[in-house]
Amino acid sequence: MLSVSKLSIDYGSNRVVSELDLALDKSEILMLVGPTGCGKSTILQALAGLIPISEGQIDVGKWRATPTQTVPPEKRSVGMVFQDFALFPHLSVQQNICFRLKDHTLADHWIDLLGLQAFRDKKPATLSGGQKQRVALARTLAHQPDFVLLDEPLSNLDAALKDTLRWDIRNALKEAGVPAIWVTHDQEEALSVGDRVGVLRDGKIQQIDTPEKCFSMPSNRFVARFLGxxxxxxxxxxxxxxxxxxxxxxxxxxxxxxxxxxxxxxxxxxxxxxxxxxxxxxxxxxxxxxxxxxxxxxxxxxxxxxxxxxxxxxxxxxxxxxxxxxxxxxxxxxxxxxxx
CATH class of the missing domain: 2.40.50.140 (Nucleic acid-binding proteins)
Known part of the structure; x- marks a missing residue:
């Protein structure tokens, strides 16, 4: 479980995220949406330990981070999936997925589940965008993270591929049984894939609820207009x-x-x-x-x-x-x- 309480993040004297509260159960997917510059990616970076927090706390049970009690990224057991894939170009698909893994059993599981058997020995440069994203996801899940952060993982892919891959990613996250926060600019993606949707505006959460509730009973007019x-x-x-x-x-x-x-x-x-x-x-x-x-x-x-x-x-x-x-x-x- 991931719990975030009263989380605030400052860039200098500018507060970019203000008093964020959220809690994710095991295998729950939260889609985080909002206008460009509203703080979505900043929240992911703070959860991963890449930037400091100014107030509040992040708690996953195994560790707790506060402004005075920092936990470095390598100690957080966080999986991250980026839009640019972040694969090692000189390593094969299997080597990328197994990087720093002692037991390759889980790597083989995700290679099979995500349909990568035929690409084990291929280098990233020979793969399509969708195949690269599957490799990045398999690598993330093979390391058994406590939670997963996805920063617009489908934004570099064509529309036809997005529709298929979004469900493959969702199914894989559910199979892994880990909570995930998925940042997207695609409202349709957010409403169809997420267990819950969080709408962010100027660093503040406007509403977190089921996709159906956010769409049909928005908390304010901003949410109403943003989601369709x-x-x-x-x-x-x-x-x-x-x-x-x-x-x-x-x-x-x-x-x-x-x-x-x-x-x-x-x-x-x-x-x-x-x-x-x-x-x-x-x-x-x-x-x-x-x-x-x-x-x-x-x-x-x-x-x-x-x-x-x-x-x-x-x-x-x-x-x-x-x-x-x-x-x-x-x-x-x-x-x-x-x-x-």
Missing amino acids: EASFIRGQHQHHQASTAIGIAPVVGIDDSAAEVDVLLRPDDVLLAQDANNNNGVVTWVRFEGGSRLCAIELPCKTTVTSRVSHEMLVRPGDKVHVSLSTSHPLAAFTIQSST
């Missing part, structure tokens, strides 16, 4: 329902919502229909996504909402359409005054 397409529509809140210009929906007040609220809408919450006799909006833009189209519709009240439709529906900017709410689950509602 988000639009807000004004509504009258009463008895856990909100009446809006495009229909009535069940809602949950996020911040002690008053009688008038802003209701969070995801594209799948908005139904778009091409009805020449019953129009209540005008399409302002359309993005083709392959299997679907994402459309923005301006309503008479000047609010813009988004809707995702089948790619077979031909919708163009300027089209007059009818939009309505299409949800059976409660939507998040925020007070009008909320600005975060």
